Amino acid sequence: MSAEILLFALAAGLAIAGALAMVVQKTPVRSVLSLVVTFFAMAVLAVMLAAPFIAAIIVIVYAGAILVLFLFVIMLLNLNEEAREKDTRPAQRVLGLIAALALGGILLGATLRAGSPPGVTAGGGPRIPSPDEIPAVGRLLFSDYLFAFEAVAVLLLAAAVGALILAKRRVD
Amino acid sequence: MSPLAGVAPMSVPPEAFLAAATILFVIGLVGALLKRNALSIFLSIELMMNAVNLLFLAYGRMRGDAASHVIVFFVIAIAAAEAAVGLAIFVAVFRVRRTIEVDRLDLLKW
Numbered sequence: 001m002s003a004e005i006l007l008f009a010l011a012a013g014l015a016i017a018g019a020l021a022m023v024v025q026k027t028p029v030r031s032v033l034s035l036v037v038t039f040f041a042m043a044v045l046a047v048m049l050a051a052p053f054i055a056a057i058i059v060i061v062y063a064g065a066i067l068v069l070f071l072f073v074i075m076l077l078n079l080n081e082e083a084r085e086k087d088t089r090p091a092q093r094v095l096g097l098i099a100a101l102a103l104g105g106i107l108l109g110a111t112l113r114a115g116s117p118p119g120v121t122a123g124g125g126p127r128i129p130s131p132d133e134i135p136a137v138g139r140l141l142f143s144d145y146l147f148a149f150e151a152v153a154v155l156l157l158a159a160a161v162g163a164l165i166l167a168k169r170r171v172d
Numbered sequence: 173m174s175p176l177a178g179v180a181p182m183s184v185p186p187e188a189f190l191a192a193a194t195i196l197f198v199i200g201l202v203g204a205l206l207k208r209n210a211l212s213i214f215l216s217i218e219l220m221m222n223a224v225n226l227l228f229l230a231y232g233r234m235r236g237d238a239a240s241h242v243i244v245f246f247v248i249a250i251a252a253a254e255a256a257v258g259l260a261i262f263v264a265v266f267r268v269r270r271t272i273e274v275d276r277l278d279l280l281k282w
Contacts, residue, residue: 104198159253
């Protein structure tokens with residue numbers, strides 16, 4: 001067994017364990033911290049898929065910014081624990097679990113059966129990271145996807161202003 | 173298609189990445205369906221988006237195409253915008269209703 005397969009098993013196992021912990025945890029703070037573990041493991045998987053830039057922004061933007069924002073809101077709203085009231089719809093929880101697992105089985109079967117996209121040669125599997133990835137992404141971002149890039153910039157500005165207006169306390 | 177130059181084949185089969193991404197997506201779906209707290213549901217949705225990002229990267233790797241990285245970059249940027257607005261909505265709802273349990277936010281239900 002090569003070191004790469006070992007690393008993949010470790011990272012994928014850690015990601016899935018963190019995700020499961022996120023769903024099982026009752027306290028929102030613990031859910032967020034479990035998800036941080038998952039995102040770090042996913043960053044490792046991204047590096048294995050030759051995407052070091054994406055791995056960096058997963059750690060910086062997701063684990064560093066978005067999840068910290070979640071933590072701030074949890075502290076702000078003082079959500080120490082999910083309200084443990086009587087479950088009003090036990091049947092729907094069971095049905096939801098069955099539906100999700102059935103959909104998961106179908107998706108897993110379909111993706112594995114579909115295999116490689118057309119035009120991929122036998123040697124086209126995952127490869128080791130290369131320092132050439134970031135210039136390639138940058139060139140694409142500022143040529144083919146320039147309009148989308150600028151639109152995302154406007155969207156982020158609009159979201160920041162919108163969040164401010166939504167969360168602002170009304171002064172009557 | 174902009175190829176990723178100078179990279180060698182790796183020993184992990186690409187299907188393993190696809191399977192891991194699908195499993196993570198389903199865990200996120202289970203969380204989104206079973207959780208009652210709006211914040212936990214939102215967290216599950218973030219996990220689902222990241223699982224899809226992983227799928228994009230795996231397929232991009234199989235095709236040797238850097239465009240998948242650009243798409244993932246956009247997904248992450250939009251997730252950041254969505255998190256900011258969504259969390260602001262939760263704060264605003266909490267101010268009025270003193271709860272963000274989705275079962276109790278049924279004003280528009282009947």
